[in-house]
Amino acid sequence: MADDTRGTAAIGVTGLATMGGNLARNLARNGYPVAVHNRTSARTEALVSEHGDEGVFVPAGTLAELVDSLQRPRQVIIMVKAGGATDAVIDELAGLLEPGDIILDGGNAHFADTRRREAALRERGLHFVGTGISGGEEGALLGPSIMPGGSVEAYRQVGPVLENIAAEVDGAPCCVHVGPDGAGHFVKMVHNGIEYADMQLIAESYDLLRAVAGLAPAEIAEVFRTWNQGDLESYLIEITAEVLGHTDPETGAPFVDVVADRAEQKGTGRWTVREALELGDPVPGIAEAVFARALSGAVRQREVCASLPGPTEPPGEVRSGFVDDLREALYGAKLAAYAQGFSMISAASEQYGWNVDLAGTARIWRGGCIIRARFLDRIAEAYRTRPELLNLLADDYFAEQVSRSQQAWRRVVGTAAAAGVPAPGLSSGLAYYDTLRASRLPAALVQGLRDYFGAHTYQRVDRDGYFHTLWSGDRSETAS
Numbered sequence: 228m229a230d231d232t233r234g235t236a237a238i239g240v241t242g243l244a245t246m247g248g249n250l251a252r253n254l255a256r257n258g259y260p261v262a263v264h265n266r267t268s269a270r271t272e273a274l275v276s277e278h279g280d281e282g283v284f285v286p287a288g289t290l291a292e293l294v295d296s297l298q299r300p301r302q303v304i305i306m307v308k309a310g311g312a313t314d315a316v317i318d319e320l321a322g323l324l325e326p327g328d329i330i331l332d333g334g335n336a337h338f339a340d341t342r343r344r345e346a347a348l349r350e351r352g353l354h355f356v357g358t359g360i361s362g363g364e365e366g367a368l369l370g371p372s373i374m375p376g377g378s379v380e381a382y383r384q385v386g387p388v389l390e391n392i393a394a395e396v397d398g399a400p401c402c403v404h405v406g407p408d409g410a411g412h413f414v415k416m417v418h419n420g421i422e423y424a425d426m427q428l429i430a431e432s433y434d435l436l437r438a439v440a441g442l443a444p445a446e447i448a449e450v451f452r453t454w455n456q457g458d459l460e461s462y463l464i465e466i467t468a469e470v471l472g473h474t475d476p477e478t479g480a481p482f483v484d485v486v487a488d489r490a491e492q493k494g495t496g497r498w499t500v501r502e503a504l505e506l507g508d509p510v511p512g513i514a515e516a517v518f519a520r521a522l523s524g525a526v527r528q529r530e531v532c533a534s535l536p537g538p539t540e541p542p543g544e545v546r547s548g549f550v551d552d553l554r555e556a557l558y559g560a561k562l563a564a565y566a567q568g569f570s571m572i573s574a575a576s577e578q579y580g581w582n583v584d585l586a587g588t589a590r591i592w593r594g595g596c597i598i599r600a601r602f603l604d605r606i607a608e609a610y611r612t613r614p615e616l617l618n619l620l621a622d623d624y625f626a627e628q629v630s631r632s633q634q635a636w637r638r639v640v641g642t643a644a645a646a647g648v649p650a651p652g653l654s655s656g657l658a659y660y661d662t663l664r665a666s667r668l669p670a671a672l673v674q675g676l677r678d679y680f681g682a683h684t685y686q687r688v689d690r691d692g693y694f695h696t697l698w699s700g701d702r703s704e705t706a707s
């Protein structure tokens with residue numbers, strides 16, 4: 228296919244489904260002649276026939292043709308299914324490329340796979356740039372948020388292209404070199420974890436507005452539209468209003484009522500929680516969101532438990548101000564979820580020596596990506612002024628914000644419990660906040676119990692060292 232165009236394309240894209248096809252168009256629209264390839268060539272042909280007038284496309288029937296059509300050093304973006312498919316494409320490409328060429332994986336790869344791939348390709352003289360890309364179909368076309376990892380040298384070459392096709396906020400591209408090897412995919416994984424938490428909190432708020440305040444979906448859409456004018460302004464709040472305002476054309480029912488109430492997941496939320504457990508850095512809001520999806524899909528368990536009793540006292544009159552309280556609770560819980568995500572990135576950065584710039588991360592999430600939100604400006608500012616900030620909620624601005632919200636947040640969690648409406652995200656966010664601010668935690672008792680049954684020892688508040696009480700003896704204390 229590509230004989231007459233050999234060596235003419237600036238960059239190649241293989242994998243032309245939703246994301247890769249639109250990313251290729253984005254490159255072409257920005258003036259880059261782009262070589263395009265897909266395992267099933269019908270996709271390549273469709274892309275060129277439908278969008279060939281948007282720029283210069285060089286169709287390739289095979290990966291060898293794709294590589295042949297690229298200027299040196301070659302740059303190839305892979306946008307295929309994560310996992311085995313990505314390995315298969317990398318293996319084939321690596322055999323076709325030369326030292327100094329760059330492979331960029333823009334799929335949702337696990338960062339550990341990216342570390343392995345980067346090390347293996349480095350041995351062969353190839354650069355591997357594991358890159359988080361967020362923004363879905365529209366973002367890929369109009370400007371996503373781009374989170375590239377890999378070496379500084381590779382970024383020097385491919386970075387300007389990525390910055391040109393990324394979303395822009397205040398004149399700055401939503402793309403920054405996140406750090407070496409798997410840093411880009413790690414940051415994208417956490418982005419998705421926050422995405423899970425954020426959507427769960429929004430869903431709980433919708434549920435409360437419906438079950439407690441008695442509003443209809445179209446009315447709730449209006450509430451979200453109003454909320455989107457203030458501190459909560461974000462892409463997810465904006466599209467919540469769209470989805471809730473939509474009516475099923477077939478039945479005339481609210482769209483949200485004809486969709487099965489079982490949330491699916493591809494895995495990045497689960498990965499986030501698993502990695503947080505490994506790092507020992509807690510992300511309860513993200514974990515609750517992952518578990519809430521799993522529980523929604525536990526259909527048989529839900530069936531056998533469906534007749535269990537709910538609150539025996541009828542819910543009282545809905546307080547005036549409940550909707551405002553809920554806005555505050557949602558805001559506070561969202562801040563807690565973002566605080567957890569940033570803390571986790573910071574922990575991984577230390578563990579793997581990535582030196583991730585948290586302010587830069589917040590900046591590139593301000594546009595293009597699914598979790599873009601007005602308050603990311605403030606998060607960027609918080610980490611810019613205090614890069615060593617241990618928890619976002621300890622930043623002066625966010626401490627003030629959350630202290631404004633917390634009383635309403637408590638009322639909402641209490642109302643949800645009294646009404647029997649599950650609110651795991653809102654509740655766990657509040658527990659996270661209260662745990663962080665507690666002067667003394669019951670972890671002391673946990674330590675005592677561990678020592679009682681397993682001689683696991685404990686530390687004391689009044690002197691250094693580890694101690695054990697002879698629980699089944701005379702209960703004297705020994706230093707260990």
Ligand SMILES: NC(=O)C1=CN([C@@H]2O[C@H](COP(=O)(O)OP(=O)(O)OC[C@H]3O[C@@H](n4cnc5c(N)ncnc54)[C@H](OP(=O)(O)O)[C@@H]3O)[C@@H](O)[C@H]2O)C=CC1
Nearest residue numbers: 242243244245246247266267306307308309312334335363
């Ligand atoms: N969809 C989204 O909103 C987002 C997706 N991503 C990530 O981007 C990547 C692409 O996503 P998306 O566009 O949705 O596409 P899919 O994840 O649905 O993957 C489909 C693409 O992968 C190709 N493919 C699958 N198996 C193989 C294989 N063994 N060898 C070669 N090619 C293969 C398909 O080729 P064929 O046409 O021949 O089947 C097709 O081009 C994924 O890693 C995804 O996780 C990232 C951000 C957002």
Ligand SMILES: O=C(CO)[C@H](O)[C@H](O)COP(=O)(O)O
Nearest residue numbers: 361362363492493494495597
């Ligand atoms: O990467 C994304 C956006 O940033 C995808 O939309 C995300 O993978 C969706 O995940 P899931 O299917 O698990 O909800």
